[in-house]
Amino acid sequence: xxxxxxxxxxxxxxxxxxxxxxxxxxxxxxxxxxxxxxxxxxxxxxxxxxxxxxxxxxxxxxxxxxxxxxxxxxxxxxxxxxxxxxxxxxxxxxxxxxxxxxxxxxxxxxxxxxxxxxxxxxxxxxxxxxxxxxxxxxxxxxxxxxxxxxxxxxxxxxxxxxxxxxxxxxxxxxxxxxxxxxxxxxxxxxxxxxxxxxxxxxxxxxxxxxxxxxxxxxxxxxxxxxxxxxxxxxxxxxxxxxxxxxxxxxxxxxxxxxxxxxxxxxxxxxxxxxxxxxxxxxxxxxxxxxxxxxxxxxxxxxxxxxxxxxxxxxxxxxxxxxxxxxxxxxxxxxxxxxxxxxxxxxxxxxxxxxxxxxxxxxxxxxxxxxxxxxxxxxxxxxxxxxxxxxxxxxxxxxxxxxxxxxxxxxxxxxxxxxxxxxxxxxxxxxxxxxxxxxxxxxxxxxxxxxxxxxxxxxxxxxxxxxxxxxxxxxxxxxxxxxxxxxxxxxxxxxxxxxxxxxxxxxxxxx
Numbered sequence: 001x002x003x004x005x006x007x008x009x010x011x012x013x014x015x016x017x018x019x020x021x022x023x024x025x026x027x028x029x030x031x032x033x034x035x036x037x038x039x040x041x042x043x044x045x046x047x048x049x050x051x052x053x054x055x056x057x058x059x060x061x062x063x064x065x066x067x068x069x070x071x072x073x074x075x076x077x078x079x080x081x082x083x084x085x086x087x088x089x090x091x092x093x094x095x096x097x098x099x100x101x102x103x104x105x106x107x108x109x110x111x112x113x114x115x116x117x118x119x120x121x122x123x124x125x126x127x128x129x130x131x132x133x134x135x136x137x138x139x140x141x142x143x144x145x146x147x148x149x150x151x152x153x154x155x156x157x158x159x160x161x162x163x164x165x166x167x168x169x170x171x172x173x174x175x176x177x178x179x180x181x182x183x184x185x186x187x188x189x190x191x192x193x194x195x196x197x198x199x200x201x202x203x204x205x206x207x208x209x210x211x212x213x214x215x216x217x218x219x220x221x222x223x224x225x226x227x228x229x230x231x232x233x234x235x236x237x238x239x240x241x242x243x244x245x246x247x248x249x250x251x252x253x254x255x256x257x258x259x260x261x262x263x264x265x266x267x268x269x270x271x272x273x274x275x276x277x278x279x280x281x282x283x284x285x286x287x288x289x290x291x292x293x294x295x296x297x298x299x300x301x302x303x304x305x306x307x308x309x310x311x312x313x314x315x316x317x318x319x320x321x322x323x324x325x326x327x328x329x330x331x332x333x334x335x336x337x338x339x340x341x342x343x344x345x346x347x348x349x350x351x352x353x354x355x356x357x358x359x360x361x362x363x364x365x366x367x368x369x370x371x372x373x374x375x376x377x378x379x380x381x382x383x384x385x386x387x388x389x390x391x392x393x394x395x396x397x398x399x400x401x402x403x404x405x406x407x408x409x410x411x412x413x414x415x416x417x418x419x420x421x422x423x424x425x426x427x428x429x430x431x432x433x434x435x436x437x438x439x440x441x442x443x444x445x446x447x448x449x450x451x452x453x454x455x456x457x458x459x460x461x462x463x464x465x466x467x468x469x470x471x472x473x474x475x476x477x478x479x480x481x482x483x484x485x486x487x488x489x490x491x492x493x494x495x496x497x498x499x500x501x502x503x504x505x506x507x508x509x510x
Contacts, residue, residue, distance in 0.1 A: 059205075060159060060202060061086075061203075062082060062202060063078060063080045064081070064187065064200065065077070065134045065199070066187065066198070067113075067136045067198045068197050069192065069197070073139075074112055074137075074138075075109055075110060075111035075112065075113055076113050076118065077109045077110075078107065078120055080106050080107070081105060083106075084101060085100050085102050085124055086099070086106060086123065087099050087123045087124050088108050089123075090118050090119075092116065093110065114136070116136055117136075118136065119131045119132065119133050131156065132161060135163075135198055145165070145196065147167065148167050149164065149166060149167075149214040150165040151164055151225050152165075155230075155235050155264065157287050158232050158264060158265050158267075158287060159202065159231055162204055163200050164201075164214075165198050166191060166197045166198075166214060167191075168193055168194065170218075173218070174192050175216070176189075176190050176216045177190070177191055177215070178214075179199060179214055180213040181210070181211075187199050204231075205232075207228065233267050233269075235265050236312050236314050237264065237312065238261070238262035239259065239304070239314060239316045240260035241258070241259050243255040243256065243257040243318060245321050245326045246328075251326050254296035255297065255321075255323055256297070257294040257295065257296075257297040257318060257320070258292070259273045259294065259306065260291055261292065261306065262284075262289050263285065264287065265287070265310060266287065268285045268286055271290070271306050272306070272307045272308075273305070273306050274305045275305070276294075276297055276302050280292040280293070299320045299321060299323070300320055301318075301319050301320075302317060304317055304318055322347065326349065326382075329351060331400075332351050332360070332400055332405050333351070333362075333398070333400040333407045333409055335348055335398060337412065337413055339415035342416055343388055343389045344388070344391045344392070346386070347387075348362065348372065348398070349382050349383070351382045352379050352381075353376075354403075355404055356377055356379075357375065357377045358376040358404075358405075359402055359403055360400055360401060360405060362400050363399050364399075365396065365397040365399075374400075393414050393415060393416050395412050396413070397409075398411065
C-alpha cells in the first residue's frame, strides 16, 4: 500500500493589540452679567477595550500515520508534512527510533508491529507533536466491520486528531481505495479481503463540518461522511492529587494536599480547586501545567472538585494517610492498626529498599485471597494501602517477600468493644496519584493503594482585574464635552490588527 498526501497549509495573520482611549475635559469659562465662574477641568476614566481571546499555542507538526498490512506483515507508516530532519518514535513498541533527512515530505516505516495500541511521537520541529495514537489490528480480523468507513475525532493539545478506519468486507478480492479528507488531503492504496486499515491525521482546527470521502474502483458508489472538530477549549484537565507524609521535616505532621493540573486547551484557564474545607484558584497557561496547594489536611478520603473558567467541572479524589502512625522501617514493611467507630482500619506501608528494581509480594496467613504486589524502581516515597472493616478481631501474621527481602510481621485487631473516641472517617478507596504529565493525563483511583509523589512548586496566579479611575464629571457642560471628545477619540484612534498562524483553516466550509 502506498500512502500519499497533497498538503495545503493555510496562513492567516492575526496580531492583537490593545487600544486605549483618552479624553480630556477642556476648561470652560462662562461670564454672566457681572459674575464669572472658574474653569473646570477633570480627567476622563481610563477606558480600555477588553482583551480578545487569542490562541496561545500553534499547531503541532502535521503528520499522517497509517497502520497497514503487506503480505501478512503489519507495519506503521509515518509521513511528516514538513521539512526535517525529525526523530520519530513508536512508543509502546521495542522498535528503535528512526531519523529522517531534511526533505520536502519525510517518511518512515516501523515493522513488524504486533497488534496493539501505540503512540507516534515526533521530535525535531519547532512545534513538537502532541503524539498521534494508532491502533494496529491483525492482518485479517475475525469479524471485519460491515461499515467500510468509520471516523472518530479526539482532542490532544487543543487540536483535533482524526482517525479513519477503512475495512474491506469482501472475502475474495483486493480493493483499491482512496481517502479524501477535506480536499486536497488524499490517502490511497490497496486493501486485502477482510482487512482493516487505520489512517490518523492530526492538527485539525475547530470547525463545524469537515468531509471525508472513501472512493476508488473497490468502493463505488463512494462513501461520504462528515465530522466536526471542537478542541480549542472546554476540554477536561488532567489531574493528579497527593498528600504525602514523607518529604517534609516531620514525617508525623499533617501533610499538605497538592493538586496537579494539566490544561489541554489552547487558551489559558482559571481553575478553582475545592477539597474538604479549602479552596484555591490558579491560572494554568495553554497546554501547560499548574499546581494548587490546599494546605494541611487530616487523614481520610476526600472528593476533589476542579472547576474551570471554560465551563469544565472535573471530580477526582485523594486518600490521606495517618501520618502520626508512620514509622520508616528498613525491613520494607510497617503495619498499623486503629479502630474507628468499632471498625478496624489497617494500613500496610511498603518502603523503598534495594536492590532495584524491586518486585515484592505481600500475603497474610489465614487469608488466601488477600495478596498485594509492590514494585520500586529506585529510592522514593513509600507506598501504602488502607483497609476499613476488612479484618475482624484477632491476630494476624503478614509476609513481604521478594527482591532480597523475607520480612514477617504480626499485628492485632481488637475493635468490637473499643470505647476510645477517635475521628470518624469514611470507608477508604485509596487511590494511586501522580504528578500529571504534560498534554494530558488524569490521576486514577484503583482500589488497593496510594502512591504519593513529591510536592511541586505552586503554579499559576489569580487573574487580575482592572478598575476605573477617578470620579465622573459633576456638571452638564463637562459631561457633554467629554462625551463628544470620547466619541471622536474612539472613532479616530482605535485600530485592530489580528495575527495568527494556522496549519489548517478553521473557516466554515462552503
